[in-house]
Amino acid sequence: MTRILTDHDLQMPALMPLAIEAVEDVLRQRARGAFVSPPRHAVSIDGAGDLVFTIGGGAGGQSPVAGFRAYTTFSVQQDDQLVAVWNVETGTLKAVVIGSLLGAIRTGAIGGAAIRYLSREDAQVVAVIGSGLQARTQLEAAVAVRPVREVRVFSRSAENRDRFAMEMQQRLGRPVQAVETARAAVEGADIVLCATVSPEPVIRAEWLKPGAHINTVGPKTAEAHELPVEVAAMARRIATDSPAQLQAYGRPFFLAGTPQLSRMEDLADIVAGALPAGATGQGRGLDDVTLFCSTGLAGTEVVVASALSDHLDQSR
Amino acid sequence: MTRILTDHDLQMPALMPLAIEAVEDVLRQRARGAFVSPPRHAVSIDGAGDLVFTIGGGAGGQSPVAGFRAYTTFSVQQDDQLVAVWNVETGTLKAVVIGSLLGAIRTGAIGGAAIRYLSREDAQVVAVIGSGLQARTQLEAAVAVRPVREVRVFSRSAENRDRFAMEMQQRLGRPVQAVETARAAVEGADIVLCATVSPEPVIRAEWLKPGAHINTVGPKTAEAHELPVEVAAMARRIATDSPAQLQAYGRPFFLAGTPQLSRMEDLADIVAGALPAGATGQGRGLDDVTLFCSTGLAGTEVVVASALSDHLDQSR
Numbered sequence: 329m330t331r332i333l334t335d336h337d338l339q340m341p342a343l344m345p346l347a348i349e350a351v352e353d354v355l356r357q358r359a360r361g362a363f364v365s366p367p368r369h370a371v372s373i374d375g376a377g378d379l380v381f382t383i384g385g386g387a388g389g390q391s392p393v394a395g396f397r398a399y400t401t402f403s404v405q406q407d408d409q410l411v412a413v414w415n416v417e418t419g420t421l422k423a424v425v426i427g428s429l430l431g432a433i434r435t436g437a438i439g440g441a442a443i444r445y446l447s448r449e450d451a452q453v454v455a456v457i458g459s460g461l462q463a464r465t466q467l468e469a470a471v472a473v474r475p476v477r478e479v480r481v482f483s484r485s486a487e488n489r490d491r492f493a494m495e496m497q498q499r500l501g502r503p504v505q506a507v508e509t510a511r512a513a514v515e516g517a518d519i520v521l522c523a524t525v526s527p528e529p530v531i532r533a534e535w536l537k538p539g540a541h542i543n544t545v546g547p548k549t550a551e552a553h554e555l556p557v558e559v560a561a562m563a564r565r566i567a568t569d570s571p572a573q574l575q576a577y578g579r580p581f582f583l584a585g586t587p588q589l590s591r592m593e594d595l596a597d598i599v600a601g602a603l604p605a606g607a608t609g610q611g612r613g614l615d616d617v618t619l620f621c622s623t624g625l626a627g628t629e630v631v632v633a634s635a636l637s638d639h640l641d642q643s644r
Numbered sequence: 645m646t647r648i649l650t651d652h653d654l655q656m657p658a659l660m661p662l663a664i665e666a667v668e669d670v671l672r673q674r675a676r677g678a679f680v681s682p683p684r685h686a687v688s689i690d691g692a693g694d695l696v697f698t699i700g701g702g703a704g705g706q707s708p709v710a711g712f713r714a715y716t717t718f719s720v721q722q723d724d725q726l727v728a729v730w731n732v733e734t735g736t737l738k739a740v741v742i743g744s745l746l747g748a749i750r751t752g753a754i755g756g757a758a759i760r761y762l763s764r765e766d767a768q769v770v771a772v773i774g775s776g777l778q779a780r781t782q783l784e785a786a787v788a789v790r791p792v793r794e795v796r797v798f799s800r801s802a803e804n805r806d807r808f809a810m811e812m813q814q815r816l817g818r819p820v821q822a823v824e825t826a827r828a829a830v831e832g833a834d835i836v837l838c839a840t841v842s843p844e845p846v847i848r849a850e851w852l853k854p855g856a857h858i859n860t861v862g863p864k865t866a867e868a869h870e871l872p873v874e875v876a877a878m879a880r881r882i883a884t885d886s887p888a889q890l891q892a893y894g895r896p897f898f899l900a901g902t903p904q905l906s907r908m909e910d911l912a913d914i915v916a917g918a919l920p921a922g923a924t925g926q927g928r929g930l931d932d933v934t935l936f937c938s939t940g941l942a943g944t945e946v947v948v949a950s951a952l953s954d955h956l957d958q959s960r
Binding site for chain 1: 688690703710725726730733
């Protein structure tokens with residue numbers, strides 16, 4: 329029987345470590361060329377909008393699965409996403425996930441893999457810019473992989489940042505403080521999580537502490553980017569989860585035409601050990617700034633959904 | 645809330661007339677260029693097989709929906725199909741259908757539309773060649789649109805054809821007889837439904853009665869076809885539900901290179917009234933043989949799923 333999962337089933341914080349492991353498994357498969365993740369496929373329905381597919385899978389991972397995420401641009405109010413997972417060995421439709429939470433969990437999990445392999449191992453202070461669902465799962469992922477003791481959140485709406493602080497403090501069991509400026513969040517932070525929809529930079533490079541690691545989840549095109557290019561220029565290492573998808577974006581990447589573009593590393597190679605990991609100290613000076621540009625590697629939704637479905641099966 | 649449907653929910657014979665109406669609505673939309681149904685999209689997962697999508701939708705039908713069917717070639721034993729339907733006006737994921745029955749119902753419904761618009765209105769005797777799921781839904785569709793009094797079924801396995809006869813007689817409430825040769829089924833039949841997987845012709849043109857209508861659902865490539873080309877040569881009219889998909893087949897259509905190819909009509913134009921319908925007598929002499937080549941117009945699954953979901957909502 330196909331397992332049907334909705335946002336309701338995916339609320340538990342305990343799922344994030346499993347999602348991060350699943351993403352790392354995908355990245356290792358991809359590093360050895362064993363994971364298929366073509367550019368997204370979109371079909372335009374005249375007069376309505378687009379139906380968009382990100383498809384991916386691999387026969388050689390811990391869990392041999394393939395499938396897709398489908399979403400639409402029919403309405404700005406509503407975007408019911410669908411993720412489907414087939415077991416490639418049996419042909420069984422293993423799980424169907426409906427809702428928007430899985431997408432945020434897997435983007436969080438990609439961010440968590442980046443933090444594990446790029447940030448300082450002793451990172452304790454986290455700044456969060458943004459207070460939406462993506463900001464929540466990025467923070468949850470940081471907490472899953474680093475000894476986080478203190479969290480500071482800024483977003484433009486005081487109401488939103490206060491609610492974020494209250495809810496996440498309860499969820500994570502550690503202090504989360506809303507602050508009145510982005511600068512107050514970022515200064516002194518070991519990890520900076522940018523998860524906004526801002527077309528203009530929300531932080532400044534000079535606020536960053538030596539040794540800081542930054543994840544950027546929001547806009548990062550030439551015309552709209554939540555990080556200033558100076559942050560990339562300052563970063564000793566810059567990585568992304570899908571160099572291919574960055575190039576396949578309809579609009580140019582915000583680092584196109586800068587010397588930073590050629591320095592970009594593939595997170596898959598880092599996770600697979602082909603490039604030195606930051607976490608071990610081999611590849612990172614303690615004062616190096618590191619930057620991760622999240623693109624949302626196609627197929628990660630599928631493998632994360634598979635792992636969470638397996639876990640929920642076992643825990644019943 | 646998204647409605648989840650499985651094969652269990654789609655058992656009722658009462659659904660076929662609704663499915664046929666939904667297909668005819670799609671065909672009318674397509675005739676005026678208001679239904680999107682691109683060629684199928686396949687992604688190969690290395691070492692496993694393909695993930696295949698047929699996508700379609702339209703904003704201008706009775707039910708403004710879009711979505712897709714997804715299926716795989718991972719296993720010969722198991723092919724769990726998934727159909728998803730979005731309301732294009734609200735962005736809501738309206739229904740998800742899991743299983744193989746919906747695909748057979750919509751192929752039946754396409755056959756039913758063809759029978760309604762091409763066969764003699766007084767057709768009473770139906771021959772069925774094949775005894776699988778597709779043969780069942782073709783027959784159900786014929787019964788939905790014509791005053792069928794007698795059904796004769798042939799398939800190679802006596803056990804299968806006997807079971808088909810017993811089960812369909814009970815389901816349809818009219819006589820269904822298993823016969824020992826294809827010829828015994830076809831001779832004298834007003835409607836001949838071929839739904840086999842045979843790579844070689846299963847009937848002969850000379851068995852056909854004047855005025856007979858034939859649906860071919862099984863193989864119809866140059867190298868493997870369940871109908872002999874002579875049937876097409878004899879047919880006064882030949883139609884298909886998707887001329888575009890016939891051309892996009894990986895292998896050439898069985899009528900490629902014959903004079904019949906240029907005579908093919910688009911069922912959409914017939915249903916929309918742009919070409920004369922057979923049923924009214926305007927377009928058909930009573931003794932004309934007519935042929936319908938079923939290709940499975942992409943997007944019909946979506947609109948049929950939408951209609952059946954609406955009906956099941958109302959009947960609870």
